[in-house]
Amino acid sequence: NAGVMQNPRHLVRRRGQEARLRCSPVKGHSHVYWYRQLPEEGLKFMVYLQKENIIDESGMPKERFSAEFPKEGPSILRIQQVVRGDSAAYFCASSPEQASPLHFGNGTRLTVT
Amino acid sequence: KNEVEQSPQNLTAQEGEFITINCSYSVGISALHWLQQHPGGGIVSLFMLSSGKKKHGRLIATINIQEKHSSLHITASHPRDSAVYICAPSEPPGTYKYIFGTGTRLKVLA
Secondary structure: OOOOEEEOOEEEEOOOOOEEEEEEOOOOOOEEEEEEEOOOOOEEEEEEEEOOEEEEOOOOOOOOEEEEOOOOOOEEEEEOOOOHHHOEEEEEEEEOOOOOOOEEOOOEEEEEO | OOOEEEEOOEEEEEOOOOEEEEEEEOOOOOEEEEEEEOOOOOEEEEEEEOOEEEEEOOEEEEEEOOOOEEEEEEOOOOHHHOEEEEEEEEOOOOOOOEOOOOOEEEEEEO
């Protein structure tokens, strides 16, 4: 019974490249959330998706960032033209319903050089 | 003033000690998570509560909605409890909009 799977665990990108972060939720969970943790800071909400729909993207930067959760396959957080300030740990969480406890993945640590 | 404040920020305890971590928040909430983050970064949800008290093994979480305060207690602490403990209340209307504290870094010595 796998939990939330995120890959890769570590990702290094040069400035200007694209970063793709993947999240497979717990089987049966249709609600996915992405959070970002900057060094020495707390987690910050980015985006909430339900299968094929973005419910709330108010925490996601308007430019360069996008997220999807297709009918088949994992949720993807995509960062285009990465900059050093994008270096952070990105966590995905899932839940069976919106008001249910969250199940977190182990995160993807993005380093932009 | 931060919306979520945890105390202490750092805590070192001897194995077997009773530990209390406090969380005060200024927002109106619908629920509150206590999370555990281990070195290496994985996050585990320990409790989600909106009132009263919950217990799981050696862990106890309490919340006082009127006082906007929650506590996490660890009884008979063990070195494997060493981690960062994060309090995260959520604003209405959606329980997914958690506001995460920066955490309490706990180290339990053998």
